[in-house]
Structures are given as C-alpha cells and as structure tokens.
Amino acid sequence: MILKDISKVEVIQDIVKETNLKHIAIIMDGNRRWAKERFLPSAMGHKEGVNALKRTLTACKEFGIKYLTVYAFSTENWNRSKDEVEFLMKLLFQTIKDEILDLNKNEIKVKFIGDLSKLSENLRNLLYETENDTKDNKGVNLQIAFNYGSKNEIINAVKRIIKDNVKIEDINEELFANYLYTSNIPDPDLLIRTGGEMRISNFLTYQIAYSEILILDKYWPQFDENELGDAVIEFQRRNRRFGA
Numbered sequence: 001m002i003l004k005d006i007s008k009v010e011v012i013q014d015i016v017k018e019t020n021l022k023h024i025a026i027i028m029d030g031n032r033r034w035a036k037e038r039f040l041p042s043a044m045g046h047k048e049g050v051n052a053l054k055r056t057l058t059a060c061k062e063f064g065i066k067y068l069t070v071y072a073f074s075t076e077n078w079n080r081s082k083d084e085v086e087f088l089m090k091l092l093f094q095t096i097k098d099e100i101l102d103l104n105k106n107e108i109k110v111k112f113i114g115d116l117s118k119l120s121e122n123l124r125n126l127l128y129e130t131e132n133d134t135k136d137n138k139g140v141n142l143q144i145a146f147n148y149g150s151k152n153e154i155i156n157a158v159k160r161i162i163k164d165n166v167k168i169e170d171i172n173e174e175l176f177a178n179y180l181y182t183s184n185i186p187d188p189d190l191l192i193r194t195g196g197e198m199r200i201s202n203f204l205t206y207q208i209a210y211s212e213i214l215i216l217d218k219y220w221p222q223f224d225e226n227e228l229g230d231a232v233i234e235f236q237r238r239n240r241r242f243g244a
Contacts (some may be wrong), residue, residue, distance in 0.1 A: 009062060012229045015236045016064045018163045024060070024066035025188035027203055028053070030219025036192030048221035050095050057108060059225040062231065067141045067185060069100045072162055073147030085187070091148065093123050096130050103130075107139030113149030113181035115156070143185065150205035153181055163236070182207055182224070190235050195218040212238045 015021070017087045028049055035045030053070060060068050103110060112127045119127070127146075157179035157242055161171065172239065177183060188204065196217040215233055216223075 008229065012063050012232050015232050017127045019189075019236055021065060021189050021232065021235060023068040023069070023186050023188045023190075024065055024228075025071075025191045025204055026056070026191040026223075027071045027191070027195075027201060028220040028223075029193060029201075030130075031221060034219035034221045035197065036066050042084060043091075045219075045221060046088065046091055050091070052221050052223045054099075055224050056228055057106070057140060057142065059228045061106065062225070063228070065140065065186075065232075065240060067143070069113070069143035069182075069185075069188065069204070071201070073114075073146045073148070073150065074112065074202060075147055076202065086171065089120070089123060093126060096126055098135065100130060103134055103142075104137065107137040108134060109137040109139065109141045109183075110134045111141070111143045112146055113143050113153075114119060114146045116148050116154065141185070143182065145181075149202045150179070151202055154183060154206060160185065177206075181207065187211065190214065192216065192231055194218055196224055210240070211240050212240065 031045035031049040032042045033045075033093070035042050038196065040045075056070075057068065058100065060066075072092070073131070078085060087179070110130050112131065116124050116127060131132065157176060160179050166175070182204070185205045187209070191200070191204070191208050191211045193200070193214045194216045196215060198215060200213075204211075212235055214234055216231075
C-alpha cells in the first residue's frame with residue numbers, strides 16, 4: 001500500500017527534523033531471491049529493484065531526507081556469472097540514460113562512489129557526465145556505490161595519503177574521511193538492509209561506525225514509501241549515545 005496519508009507524511013517529516021536524520025544508506029538485497037520465488041529470471045528482480053529505488057528517492061524527497069546512499073554493485077559481485085554481470089552493467093547504463101531527465105526534473109544530485117576505473121569507457125563516461133549534469137541540483141543527494149568495497153576504499157585512501165606525503169602527526173579522523181569516496185557527505189544516520197541477511201557486506205565500514213542498523217526481511221523489490229516511513233519511525237525509537 002502506497003503511503004498517501006498526508007497526516008502520516010507530515011508526522012514522518014516532523015520526525016526527520018526532530019531527529020536530524022540526514023542520511024540513509026541501503027544495502028539493496030534480495031532481487032534474485034524475489035525473482036526466484038516468483039519463478040522469474042534474475043533480470044526481472046534487478047529491474048524491479050530499479051523501480052524500488054525510484055520509489056525510495058521520491059519518498060526521501062517527500063520526507064525531507066537529504067542524502068541516500070545505495071549499494072548497487074560490490075567489488076565481489078564480479079564473481080557472479082558473466083551473463084549476470086553484463087546484464088547489470090547494461091541495466092545501469094540504460095537506467096541512467098532513461099532517467100537523466102527525471103533526475104534533473106526532481107533536482108536529484110547524483111554521485112557514483114567506487115572504483116570506476118574497472119568499468120567500460122562508455123559506462124564510465126556516462127557516469128561522469130551524469131555527475132556533471134546533476135551537480136547543481138539542490139534536492140536529494142543520491143550516492144550510488146558501484147564496484148564499491150569498503151576495504152578497497154580504505155586501502156585506496158591510505159595510498160593517496162602516502163602519495164600526498166601527509167605528515168603522520170597531521171593524520172586524524174577528519175583528514176582520513178576527506179580521502180574516502182564519501183568526502184563532504186555526512187556519515188549515514190541509518191543503515192537499512194533488505195532481504196534479512198545479518199551482515200554489512202563490505203559496505204561503508206568506516207562511515208557506519210555509529211549508524212543505527214535496521215534489517216528487514218522483505219526483499220528490495222518490495223521496498224516502498226511505507227517501508228521507508230516505518231524505518232524513520234523505528235529510527236526515532238533508537239537511543240543514539242555515540243559511546244557516551
């Protein structure tokens with residue numbers, strides 16, 4: 001059921017303001033299992049996953065959530081079948097081509113985080129063009145983690161710090177964070193994982209040190225405005241102490 005109750009939307013907007021909820025990160029898991037349970041090819045699960053992301057972006061805009069980071073393709077996903085990997089690359093390419101007008105219409109600012117050097121030149125150029133075309137938008141900041149792995153991100157940050165000849169005494173949390181893919185982006189307040197698995201799967205390990213974590217049994221293609229609204233309500237119930 002789509003969340004259309006104006007009063008409920010206003011309640012969630014108030015919670016977002018009250019809790020200062022700025023950034024939600026999502027591990028979009030369960031596309032293949034959703035498809036398998038319906039005797040559909042995996043490709044249908046991934047396509048429905050794109051629709052779930054579009055619904056989530058709309059809800060973030062409506063609720064007043066400024067940052068959304070989603071895990072689309074990990075550094076380990078190259079181990080999947082060649083056909084599935086090729087399909088995911090084509091799906092990303094075609095989705096960006098199809099959605100760029102709506103992204104700008106809805107003022108969504110897109111940033112791709114991960115090792116983009118491993119992607120094809122055509123795909124890489126399209127991702128860079130999309131970042132440039134949306135860089136002045138003032139709506140939701142959408143970070144898409146593609147060919148992303150947190151271990152790889154941290155190792156690359158260390159290499160860049162060494163390359164820049166940074167003095168040991170100058171290295172602190174703030175400086176280190178500036179060498180991550182998520183520089184200038186606030187750390188996630190809430191991490192949601194769909195599909196029921198109880199792990200973070202090499203996603204934003206450094207950034208989610210004090211994030212609240214919510215595991216949902218529903219698969220990603222089933223995620224909608226109501227699920228996001230309920231997640232915000234659950235976030236309000238949490239007592240965030242940050243080690244105090």
